[in-house]
Amino acid sequence: GCGQAPTTEKPGSDGGDKPAASDFQTCIVSDMGGFDDKSFNQLSFEGAEKAADEIGVKLKDAQSNAETEYAPNVTNMVDEGCNAIVTVGFALSAATVDAANANPDTDFILIDDAGGDAKPDNLKPLLYNTAEAAFLAGYLSAGYSQTGKVGTFGGMEFPTVTIFMDGFKQGVDYFNQENGESVAVVGWDGKTGSFTGGFEANQDAKTVATNIIDQGVDVLFPVGGPIYQSGLQAIKDSGKDIALIGADADLFNTDPTTADFVLTSVMKEMDVSTYEAVMAAANGEFSGDPYIGTLENEGVGIAPLHNFESKVDADLMAQVDQIKQDIIDGKITVKSYLD
Amino acid sequence: MSVQTLQAEPRTIAVVSWKTPIILGVITVAVALLPLLAPRVGDSTFRFAAGSEILAVPDLTFPGTPAAWIGVLIGAAITVVAALRIASHRRVPLWLIALYAVALIFGFLSWAAAGSTGTLPMISLLSGALALATPLIFGALGGVIGERAGVVNIAIEAQLLAGAFCAAIVASITGTPWAGLIAAMVAGLLVALVLGVFAITYHVDQVIVGVVLNVLVIGITSFLFRQVLAPNQATLNTVEPFKRISIPVLSEIPVLGPILFRQTVIVYLMYVIVFVVWYGMYRTRWGLRMRAVGEHPQAADTVGINVLRTRYMNVLIAGAIAGMGGAFYTLVSVPRFNSEMTAGAGFIALAAVIFGKWDPIKATLAALLFGFATNLQSVLSVIGSPVPSQFMLMLPYIVTIFAVAGVVGRSRPPAADGQPYIKS
Amino acid sequence: MTAQTPAPVTPRTHDVPEPSRWREAWMRVASGNALVSLLAVVAAVIVGSILIALTDRDVQAAAGYFFQRPGDTFSAVGSAVGGAYAALFRGSIYNFNANSFAIGIRPLTETLKFATPLIAAGLGVGLAFRAGLFNIGGQGQMLMAAAAAGYVATAWDLPFPLHMVAALVAGVIAGAIWGGIAGILKARTGAHEVIVTIMLNHIAFYLLAWMLATQGVLQAPGSNNPKTAPMAGSAVLPQILGPMYKLHLGFLFALIAVAITWWLLERSSLGFRFRAVGENPAAARTAGISVGRMYFLVMVIAGALVGLAGISQALGTEPNGFGGGIDAGIGFDAITVALLGRSRPVGILFAGLLFGAFKTGGFTMQASQGIPIEIVLVVQSLIVLFIAAPPLVRAMFGIPQPGRPSRRQRRAAKRRTDTTEGQEVSA
Amino acid sequence: MKLELRGITKRFGALTANDHIDLVVEPGEIHSLLGENGAGKSTLMNVLYGLYQADEGQILIDDVVQHFDGPGDAMNAGIGMVHQHFMLVPVFTVAENVMLGHETTSFGGRLDLAAARRQVTEISDRFGFDVNPDAVVEDLPVGVQQRVEIIKALSRHARILVFDEPTAVLTPQETDELMATMRRLKEQGTAIVFITHKLREVREVADRITVIRLGKVVGEAEPTASNTELASLMVGRAVELTVQKGAPAYSGNALVVEGLTVTDAAGAVLVDDVSFEVRGGEVLAVAGVQGNGQTELTEALMGLQEKVRGSVRLNGQELVGRSVRHILDAGVGFVPEDRGVDGLVKEFSIAENLMLDRSGGAPFVKAGALQLGLLDEFAREKITEFDIRTQGPSQPAGRLSGGNQQKVVLARELSRDLSLFVAAQPTRGVDVGSIEFIHKRIIETRDAGVPVVLISTELDEVAALADRILVMYRGRIVGIVPGDTPREQLGLMMAGAVSEGAQA
Ligand SMILES: Nc1ncnc2c1ncn2[C@@H]1O[C@H](COP(=O)(O)OP(=O)(O)OP(=O)(O)O)[C@@H](O)[C@H]1O
Numbered sequence A: 001g002c003g004q005a006p007t008t009e010k011p012g013s014d015g016g017d018k019p020a021a022s023d024f025q026t027c028i029v030s031d032m033g034g035f036d037d038k039s040f041n042q043l044s045f046e047g048a049e050k051a052a053d054e055i056g057v058k059l060k061d062a063q064s065n066a067e068t069e070y071a072p073n074v075t076n077m078v079d080e081g082c083n084a085i086v087t088v089g090f091a092l093s094a095a096t097v098d099a100a101n102a103n104p105d106t107d108f109i110l111i112d113d114a115g116g117d118a119k120p121d122n123l124k125p126l127l128y129n130t131a132e133a134a135f136l137a138g139y140l141s142a143g144y145s146q147t148g149k150v151g152t153f154g155g156m157e158f159p160t161v162t163i164f165m166d167g168f169k170q171g172v173d174y175f176n177q178e179n180g181e182s183v184a185v186v187g188w189d190g191k192t193g194s195f196t197g198g199f200e201a202n203q204d205a206k207t208v209a210t211n212i213i214d215q216g217v218d219v220l221f222p223v224g225g226p227i228y229q230s231g232l233q234a235i236k237d238s239g240k241d242i243a244l245i246g247a248d249a250d251l252f253n254t255d256p257t258t259a260d261f262v263l264t265s266v267m268k269e270m271d272v273s274t275y276e277a278v279m280a281a282a283n284g285e286f287s288g289d290p291y292i293g294t295l296e297n298e299g300v301g302i303a304p305l306h307n308f309e310s311k312v313d314a315d316l317m318a319q320v321d322q323i324k325q326d327i328i329d330g331k332i333t334v335k336s337y338l339d
Numbered sequence B: 001m002s003v004q005t006l007q008a009e010p011r012t013i014a015v016v017s018w019k020t021p022i023i024l025g026v027i028t029v030a031v032a033l034l035p036l037l038a039p040r041v042g043d044s045t046f047r048f049a050a051g052s053e054i055l056a057v058p059d060l061t062f063p064g065t066p067a068a069w070i071g072v073l074i075g076a077a078i079t080v081v082a083a084l085r086i087a088s089h090r091r092v093p094l095w096l097i098a099l100y101a102v103a104l105i106f107g108f109l110s111w112a113a114a115g116s117t118g119t120l121p122m123i124s125l126l127s128g129a130l131a132l133a134t135p136l137i138f139g140a141l142g143g144v145i146g147e148r149a150g151v152v153n154i155a156i157e158a159q160l161l162a163g164a165f166c167a168a169i170v171a172s173i174t175g176t177p178w179a180g181l182i183a184a185m186v187a188g189l190l191v192a193l194v195l196g197v198f199a200i201t202y203h204v205d206q207v208i209v210g211v212v213l214n215v216l217v218i219g220i221t222s223f224l225f226r227q228v229l230a231p232n233q234a235t236l237n238t239v240e241p242f243k244r245i246s247i248p249v250l251s252e253i254p255v256l257g258p259i260l261f262r263q264t265v266i267v268y269l270m271y272v273i274v275f276v277v278w279y280g281m282y283r284t285r286w287g288l289r290m291r292a293v294g295e296h297p298q299a300a301d302t303v304g305i306n307v308l309r310t311r312y313m314n315v316l317i318a319g320a321i322a323g324m325g326g327a328f329y330t331l332v333s334v335p336r337f338n339s340e341m342t343a344g345a346g347f348i349a350l351a352a353v354i355f356g357k358w359d360p361i362k363a364t365l366a367a368l369l370f371g372f373a374t375n376l377q378s379v380l381s382v383i384g385s386p387v388p389s390q391f392m393l394m395l396p397y398i399v400t401i402f403a404v405a406g407v408v409g410r411s412r413p414p415a416a417d418g419q420p421y422i423k424s
Numbered sequence C: 001m002t003a004q005t006p007a008p009v010t011p012r013t014h015d016v017p018e019p020s021r022w023r024e025a026w027m028r029v030a031s032g033n034a035l036v037s038l039l040a041v042v043a044a045v046i047v048g049s050i051l052i053a054l055t056d057r058d059v060q061a062a063a064g065y066f067f068q069r070p071g072d073t074f075s076a077v078g079s080a081v082g083g084a085y086a087a088l089f090r091g092s093i094y095n096f097n098a099n100s101f102a103i104g105i106r107p108l109t110e111t112l113k114f115a116t117p118l119i120a121a122g123l124g125v126g127l128a129f130r131a132g133l134f135n136i137g138g139q140g141q142m143l144m145a146a147a148a149a150g151y152v153a154t155a156w157d158l159p160f161p162l163h164m165v166a167a168l169v170a171g172v173i174a175g176a177i178w179g180g181i182a183g184i185l186k187a188r189t190g191a192h193e194v195i196v197t198i199m200l201n202h203i204a205f206y207l208l209a210w211m212l213a214t215q216g217v218l219q220a221p222g223s224n225n226p227k228t229a230p231m232a233g234s235a236v237l238p239q240i241l242g243p244m245y246k247l248h249l250g251f252l253f254a255l256i257a258v259a260i261t262w263w264l265l266e267r268s269s270l271g272f273r274f275r276a277v278g279e280n281p282a283a284a285r286t287a288g289i290s291v292g293r294m295y296f297l298v299m300v301i302a303g304a305l306v307g308l309a310g311i312s313q314a315l316g317t318e319p320n321g322f323g324g325g326i327d328a329g330i331g332f333d334a335i336t337v338a339l340l341g342r343s344r345p346v347g348i349l350f351a352g353l354l355f356g357a358f359k360t361g362g363f364t365m366q367a368s369q370g371i372p373i374e375i376v377l378v379v380q381s382l383i384v385l386f387i388a389a390p391p392l393v394r395a396m397f398g399i400p401q402p403g404r405p406s407r408r409q410r411r412a413a414k415r416r417t418d419t420t421e422g423q424e425v426s427a
Numbered sequence D: 001m002k003l004e005l006r007g008i009t010k011r012f013g014a015l016t017a018n019d020h021i022d023l024v025v026e027p028g029e030i031h032s033l034l035g036e037n038g039a040g041k042s043t044l045m046n047v048l049y050g051l052y053q054a055d056e057g058q059i060l061i062d063d064v065v066q067h068f069d070g071p072g073d074a075m076n077a078g079i080g081m082v083h084q085h086f087m088l089v090p091v092f093t094v095a096e097n098v099m100l101g102h103e104t105t106s107f108g109g110r111l112d113l114a115a116a117r118r119q120v121t122e123i124s125d126r127f128g129f130d131v132n133p134d135a136v137v138e139d140l141p142v143g144v145q146q147r148v149e150i151i152k153a154l155s156r157h158a159r160i161l162v163f164d165e166p167t168a169v170l171t172p173q174e175t176d177e178l179m180a181t182m183r184r185l186k187e188q189g190t191a192i193v194f195i196t197h198k199l200r201e202v203r204e205v206a207d208r209i210t211v212i213r214l215g216k217v218v219g220e221a222e223p224t225a226s227n228t229e230l231a232s233l234m235v236g237r238a239v240e241l242t243v244q245k246g247a248p249a250y251s252g253n254a255l256v257v258e259g260l261t262v263t264d265a266a267g268a269v270l271v272d273d274v275s276f277e278v279r280g281g282e283v284l285a286v287a288g289v290q291g292n293g294q295t296e297l298t299e300a301l302m303g304l305q306e307k308v309r310g311s312v313r314l315n316g317q318e319l320v321g322r323s324v325r326h327i328l329d330a331g332v333g334f335v336p337e338d339r340g341v342d343g344l345v346k347e348f349s350i351a352e353n354l355m356l357d358r359s360g361g362a363p364f365v366k367a368g369a370l371q372l373g374l375l376d377e378f379a380r381e382k383i384t385e386f387d388i389r390t391q392g393p394s395q396p397a398g399r400l401s402g403g404n405q406q407k408v409v410l411a412r413e414l415s416r417d418l419s420l421f422v423a424a425q426p427t428r429g430v431d432v433g434s435i436e437f438i439h440k441r442i443i444e445t446r447d448a449g450v451p452v453v454l455i456s457t458e459l460d461e462v463a464a465l466a467d468r469i470l471v472m473y474r475g476r477i478v479g480i481v482p483g484d485t486p487r488e489q490l491g492l493m494m495a496g497a498v499s500e501g502a503q504a
């Protein structure tokens, strides 16, 4: 109860003499994961928020709890006078395309989907070929593994999820091929695999992780928002020395409790690309051309090893770097649904 | 007039119900179709060791498809035996059905695991089932107690969720999961109190109150999660979870030890509570009065039992127990709260209450069956199953429907379940 | 024998002191349902306000120096709460910021759009309730209906009204089948419908997930996303107020469903039997009504009604294609709607409209005020609770309880007995 | 102990159920309360037992004013009650029921069942009851259940005992035994209040009689008063206690039952190889103690039992294996034993209840739609014809008094063209005035040439209506005897005694 009252008026109430950019209202709509998913909603939010701060407006956000809420949330943002609206997730594609068609003066930034064949010009898709980055993580894991088994599992069988698992598997296979080894991937065989059936971090997800750990893996790669928490918990419970790989963000930074476990993270730099897209819009440089994050443009990548620096062979890291270059140069092709 | 009295005792005619052999037959045929239509090559390995026992049981390896056929044949043989017993007007003993279940599960697993590089970890299959079942068991016990006292508890989901929520906050603030556990009980109890006020005092339809409480608690926890918890993740929503404790000696028992006695304290508490509730319900004054007010509240009233107070007390106890189940989510499974993280478990627990015929032990078994089916699909998908993941994920729900429709059938709730007691 | 002659039958109503006319009028209003319902809404809104105020950042900031400038706190509370409910109104009824009436009224049409599936599914749940069954299976029934309608609408090629009708029929049948499974299991094996419908929800969810992930079933051709292709234009429910408003034909179907369900329950022989089974299955059976068949039929019809909700979602609200979450939790919301509407079709209509308004307004509240939409769940559920417990509401607002003597009368009565007792004891 | 009630008044809303009632019961006295349905007897006793709070008046025990907040207080004051509807938990054992509410427990709240068993055995030995403490109550015959109620009261050392209609469901033998028990209790100084509708019993056992009508004490009577005197005092008008009935005039219709056997789900035989015939124009009464298969017999006739063997032919048409609907359509009218459970949908209006068994077709359903106008008209007609005391056809049936509820069921069943009429306990709990009316209607039905099967545990009723009497014991026919067989012989037969020449 007895803090110090502010002596100045609240910022923002002093109105009209700011530069024009400050009127550029930025907004964002999440999918059902919510903005605190430690994953792509959260990253996009951070990117948009950074842009909004820089522009000098308060970011408006709406969280969707159901499929039918996407369209109203997007429409409401238009009604709230938003100039740029970021919509997160392939699920919002239809709603976003609709709204973009209906509101040609508003800029839309759609994450994780191309927006279909008849994409309007005021819609910019941001896509990420995470398979490339996951390939590196797969190679790294295979080289790191002592037991000859690495594991992965997903939330639900969505392409944005399986693209990670696919790349990961290809990376492991490439390692086997190059080094004449036979490291196995548990939880994904390229077609089917282990899924928790949802994106809740709960006992169901933890049990899946435990079952994978039980097969003797020493690297675990959970793909799908918060379910890495279940993976981490399962690792801790097993008492074994198992490394965790993060998806989307660098877990080492977003969730410090993972610091001792996270080997690396397969990053989708959504914060950066969202920020850039919004800033471009604010500066009147918006273009509807799709952005595809790759290793080359650093839209995807793997995180530094942090605490695992000492545990990973320098030689192996050198190979990973070389592979990264080979992928960029097109010497190695990584298959994904985006092809 | 000569008088003679009809002395004979009433007769009994054995009833012939072919339901059991028919269902056994149907399941046998269904499982037999798998190796028949989709034969798989390779061995299946069953692992019975957790990895750290002193006396480890060695792995067992069978050729997959033949082993599957052996399971099916044993199942078929038991089906025939069951049919013969029924034909000669004898009962099919429970152990025979249990044996049948084991044989067919063995057959199914052998088929599914054939040729896989992985092994079937029997220990983690069962201990995972136990973990999955734990919150359901707490929830189901809460349901059983409430309904035995005559108050339908649809609000199990709400109690679990509130428990998980409060456990996370309090454990984060205090830094000890024990405080979180107590907070979870209090949270469950508070939800139960609202249920009590509306259902017992104000005679509102208990189904209405339960359904609405679920919505209310989902709303409040999600609202507070986003407004309060998410911005203060580090201070309010980061839990130091309960650690696993291996009980000396007991945890070294082959197979069972690692399953039952390398668990967290909440699971041990569950063992105790299941026993206490069962014992209390049938052997103590508390249980006698609880069942009396649930079966015939007026009869209880006429012998001087305060029906309303008894119902309140039991509803509150039920809420506290269900709340404890909620704590499992945030103090054991994952060390933080996420909105709607119970994901419908309360409804599964409700199903376990009915499935278990309002009996604490049977409801526990029902929850365990559900946990087992869930983990079975998970293990199979990990070792590589030919079935699409979505169909695997359906397994526990299909198993439950079969069990309820085929084995359990009609279940009779306590006579006064759901009826408010109104005195003049 | 010391018998008296039998006394003539006399009315045994005891006399109550004649109340004043003013009092009488007040009592009539106070004992009426309308006032209590209104107050229930008010009470729920107040609780919602408290939550909003307590968690509002500006309010928290101002409360930090409450003792220096309490006015800041109050004005912050006022603007937080006022802003929230203004947005709720603006988003659900009429947008007073709009330039024209045509745009201003759009929120109301959105409300009707969101009410559509709530009404249809509410009818399905309510109908089953009337026959004594608790249909928690709305989610599964909606999903299966949406899947079937979506399949017909994407895979078939037919001209306009025919295609729409075909998709509609397919969806209704799918919903009916999914409901009917629970009904027939209940009738044949006694399996409790609560268990079966819960399990069928999950099964439907994964079944749809598989369909959406499988080319040639429901997944949009050439896509990898678990989503259908857009519905064919010839199968989409047309927008009934023109392209400006998203309100679609589904709303009319929902109104028709209300009328049909009302007729079915109140005026038809089948509905009579449903109700008889719901109130007293033993007596119904003795009177020659096949209880099992009624369970089956009512679940079929309930499933069909809930299916209508799924269809309205798939063909009307999301014609651009849908995913696995097309039910949007309406299967569960429908239970609350049915309960609030007391399982009466007209009641369900109004409850559905109210909840539709809350839902629609919630989006605006979230978008413009940053208040999580979950607050709407809180307010909605409190409304149902309070409406179900009139004595509680009366107690909260200090209104006299009907059928119970007012405090003054009670005091008078107590005085009377006290004095008689006193006399007796002294005697 | 001496009991005194002074000026007890109890109101339910606008209805005054007890109106300044005074009553004194001395120790060692059996005091009988008489009154028609709804007179307020049970209400008065519920006030005495602390279940209801009196609006006015006082309860005195040994001249000390008492305050009962609940039955617990009343029991502690030495009052015990055997309720009209037994207050036993059906799924509990006898011992559990007896101990409920005053359990002795050992360590940790563990129930001391051994002590409870001992207590049951001790009291049952003292009064010559044959009660197994471990039997589950719902499996026991009603007579035994009633003894359990008495044991319950005595185990709490009751010195004032209230019996509310204890004999409604007992055999004559059981009734005699109960009378003997009451006398023994009285000798030990217990004060007893005894409520019954059966005047004979009153005269046999009561020391004093108080008559209540419309909530007021209307008089006192000596046990020497005649039935007619007592009846008119109760009802407030002269009542014909005997039914006028001529010799049967047989018609062509006939019900032929052969080798009928009914088992329950577990295979226990409830009706054991029963064969009989009823001709049109005669009443066959099935007598027996409740629970000897009569209920199941009627349900088997109606197609309500699942496991039935044998044959039931009505005018040559086989009914076994047919649906209830089919049997109703074949012209069978049925008054179920438990009207509240099987006969009426209490939440439904009177009109709706009147069409309950014709919900599928004509005359009240046309093209799937209810014909509400027609139904309303019909209901008004029946309300007048059967003298149903109600505010109108739309009143919920559950709001009617027991006797009037029974009339609704009768009105429904007797308004179709019948080829068989099966009535189970048509007058249970119904007062003298309504009995008179119901009996008259049953005889009218018989005289119209319909075969009538009447199930009754009430020997007076059997004697009044039956042309022939079939006595059942443990699911079997003990004998079929003429309608004028003496009640002593019937009583013996109901206890399973086979007499010679029993086939009439
Ligand atoms: N709980 C109650 N609420 C309202 N009215 C009641 C209640 N209990 C009894 N009554 C009414 O009080 C009156 C007296 O009922 P009571 O049960 O005392 O009659 P009774 O003399 O025992 O009749 P019976 O011979 O049928 O047992 C009846 O008219 C009944 O309708």
Ligand SMILES: Nc1ncnc2c1ncn2[C@@H]1O[C@H](COP(=O)(O)OP(=O)(O)OP(=O)(O)O)[C@@H](O)[C@H]1O
Binding pocket: D037, D038, D042, D398, D399, D400, D401, D402, D403, D428, D429, D430
């Ligand atoms: N809670 C109640 N509210 C209103 N009326 C009641 C209530 N309880 C009982 N009654 C009334 O009590 C009357 C029945 O009383 P009672 O139980 O004495 O009937 P009865 O003739 O003894 O019937 P039965 O023998 O079948 O019990 C009916 O008029 C019924 O409307």
Ligand SMILES: [Mg+2]
Binding pocket: D041, D042, D043, D084, D164
């Ligand atoms: Mg009575």
Ligand SMILES: [Mg+2]
Binding pocket: D037, D084, D402, D429, D430
């Ligand atoms: Mg009575």
